[in-house]
Amino acid sequence: MFSLINADGTVRDRLPITMEEMRGLYADMVEARTYDHKCMSMQRQGRLATYAPFEGQEAAQIGAAAALMPDDWVAATYRDAALMWRAGYPWRLLIAGRTGDERGGQAPEGVNVLPPSITVGGHMIHAVGLGWAEMLKGTDRVALTSFGDGATSEGDFHEAMNFAAVFHTPTVFLCQNNGFAISLPRSEQTISESIAIKADGYGMPGVQVDGNDVAAVLTVVREALETARSGGGPSLIEAITYRIGPHTTADDPTRYRDEGEAGEWQERDPLTRVRALLERAGGWSQEWQEEIEAAATRRVEEAVAEAEALPPPTAEEMFTRMYDEPTAPLRAQMGEAGR
Amino acid sequence: MEREFRLPDIGEGLTEAEIVRWLVPEGGRVEADQPVVEVETDKAVVEIPSPYGGTVLRHGGAEGETITVGSVLVVIGDESGEQKAPSPHPGPVGAAAPIVGTLSEEAEVLGARDEREAAVADTIKALPIVRKLARDLGVDLTTIEGTGADGRVTREDVLAAVQPETPEIAAVPEVVVVPEPVPAPDTASTEAPAGSPAPAAGEGERRPMTRLRRTIAANMARSWAEIPHVTTFDDVDATRLLEIRSALGERHQVKLPMEALVVKAVIPALQAFPEFNATVEGDDLVVHGRFHVGIAVDAPEGLLVAVMRDADRLGVIELAAEVRRLGDGAKARTLGPDELTGQTFTVSNIGAVGGGHGTPIIPYGTTAILSVGRAREKVVAVDGDLDIVPMMPLSLSYDHRVIDGAQGRRFMALVIENLEEPALFLAG
């Protein structure tokens, strides 16, 4: 397993990352965690529909997204808010989506991030098509798809991996192996030694990385993206991480896992180790910590306010969103719904 | 100021939760988003954070108590000192709590089966169209013996029942000549105006029809009931017609209404086939010597037929002026009875509202009606090549009692010939 920063903040190797970049990644992870906690809180207050928290996976998501070029494609999942945000998708739209509003799925122009896939695994092949199209068009855009360990059991994982390899598409597969698919542990999801090793069967490189090590994730994903960008084809990255929270706000993880395990993983927290590293290198102070926390809170609260200020969706929009132009039967139904 | 925080649905469709432990006592301080209580639902034990900062004034229940979604969980006060009545849906919760607002607080208790006897089965056999006809004519179907297969009541049975017993209806033809606006056929996409059944008591609303609408309804029902309609559809290549229309329009600096051209094109056909310019009176067919062509006008109160008297004596530009005058008059309700009755044939331009083909209903007292749809560009084969051609839909309804199918085709063919080469009728 590739790693650069140990859980205690010591480094294994020279970091291919500057101090300023490291501070930026840390501040981004702090902001992501602020958002995650805020969403959990809002859901308990009845302000959001079901929410899937990503606490513990910040390094895997921020590290991967930080490796992207601005107009690369991203096809991710409902647990990938931090990744999507770092790739340019604003918090306010992510929150709007969680309040149950389709307008939250509308990425801003220029941000090539698809709405998060809700069904498990169907979106990986989309990143194959996206990359394939860019290849045919002759651009150097790459498509990154993120998914969990559970998704690798879906048939679509196989089809996507196989298509990407056969057609040599510029697609990077990022599996965040967080240990559980709702309640099913990784050991029962597949008895394969690792997920990364599955890449062999498709004829593409596969690598395992410490998903709680933001520098390692950034390094590995950047390399995979550059390989794809320069015509070297797809690759699979397995980021080993852990879902600290429940599957979603409607889940009770005590039914299927030992709380002690989460405790162990908290010791390998992706933020703590970077803070320790920065502290030792003279790149951290209590004052700066408070500053970035305050800034993160302010931005997230602003996003909440904006999302909650969206006017209620009209019935008409429901119909006009279906096709380029509403069909005649839809127009008739729009009239009925408006009565 | 006090603010209530109601228990939201924190699972997916949960209805209640048990209070496990209060994390902040009454009188204690709480920050926004700080957990205030631990509750247990069907799915899990969860901490619920307060949406506001302030003092916990009141717990909504004791530990161990179960409360329902939507009821007050906790009341928080702030330091403003304002004493304000608690709002039922405080701040952000009310504004963004989609589930609380719609989830019923108690499970619906399904009632016992309705043991009342089912309504006595309707033993009358009749098609919906016949039932509707009977209802429109005030005929009680239970009083009729059906002559159709299996004793079914037919349309003829209903009409036979109405003739002797309701002479006032038989005498109705006079309506045609009273100075009452005669409605145009409804060729729009809905059922005939009187087509929808009255709402049952207690649902929807009952609205009296306006006088005009009643007249339209009565005339429609009569036309539909008495005249066996046949409708024939065609599309005409409108290339030349549209060219001529714009050329004439430019020359005379007017926008030429389609009706003016169509009426002009139809006149020769009416002259060639007089049964299309006629009235059925009892066992006689009264063929008219003059050509009063009605045009359908969309007035605020409903569709009217305005009549261009002696249309055969008018040139296209005069007809255009007449169409405009009648249209304005209908909208302003300034038309006289002579301008609203007495047509011998009718043209309905449903193209003006974007219509295509239709099945126009023949105005009572005439034998035919031509409806003209909007010309649309279509790909058609012309001399073995594909061309994009504006095709104008035509729908001709005629009274099958006095006009045969072949005659209908011949009439239509002449109209089409004229419309495709306007020189043919403009020269004449």
Next chain:
Amino acid sequence: MSEVNLAQALNGALDTALEADDRVILLGEDIGRTGGVFRITDGLRDKHGEDRVVDTPVAESGIVGAAFGMAIAGLRPVAEIQFLGFSYPAYDQIISHVARIRNRSNHRFTAPLVIRVPFGGGIGAAEHHSESTESIYAHIPGLKVVVPSTPSDARGLLLAAIEDPDPVLFLEPIRLYRAVREEVPDLYFTAEIGPVRVEREGNDVTLISWGAMIKETRAAASALEETGRSVEVLDVRTLSPLDHDGIVASARKTGRVVVVHEAPRHAGLGAEIAAVIQEHALYSLLAPVKRVAGWDTVFPLKRSEGHYLPSVDRIVAAAEETLEA
């Protein structure tokens, strides 16, 4: 202008689309080297290159999912699934992703792709090769479902489907591929997706059908006309969105309707068509709307196909029953 059969018309339309628009790319199983199991893409790989006429691995979900990604990224992919009975692995992609991306991204991303699928029986094929399950696709909001039954419609509708800004499932009646010929112009032209085609006009009864059953329906209409009946025949070229106006206008005109389809009767599109007619034309009806459909059985193997497929006799009998009502 040349006289072509339906298969040749489709081949020509794909050729024209590849020629006219660089964004068009064909992908499917065996469509390149062999020209597809029905030879619809015959010769196109040689002419347009293997980058544009792509032989894919055997994976229907992958084909549709990859085409979906391509469409989002600005291409105009045309995917081929070999038989409707093989399309179900791709059903999730179609219903969960293809048909709803416009909705879930509020118009930001769209999927203008075409999924071509041969369908229907009557050719003595193996199991799963004769399915007529169009109603499970017509039921999907956000997807258009188109079925040509003539060579010129095949060309016009396929080019229209490729131009369409939304996803189109394009069903091709296998039995008619080589059973109908027509003069079709070699020009680029489109037929409008939506309206029914009035195959013939009449006043006494309306027969409504689509796809391969148009053949039997046409023969039934001719038989009825020999007995003096005036029969209208509608070809429902678009199953979704359904042309309510065209269907209702004809029902109002004749007052008698028989819907003919190959798919099982239960929850088939005949039910939807009958419902539309009773909602909008009940008071014009002179008889109950009848359905002549496949039975609610699995589509049988070769030796029993005759028991299953609606025959001319069944259609004529239903129409006569309707005319006598």
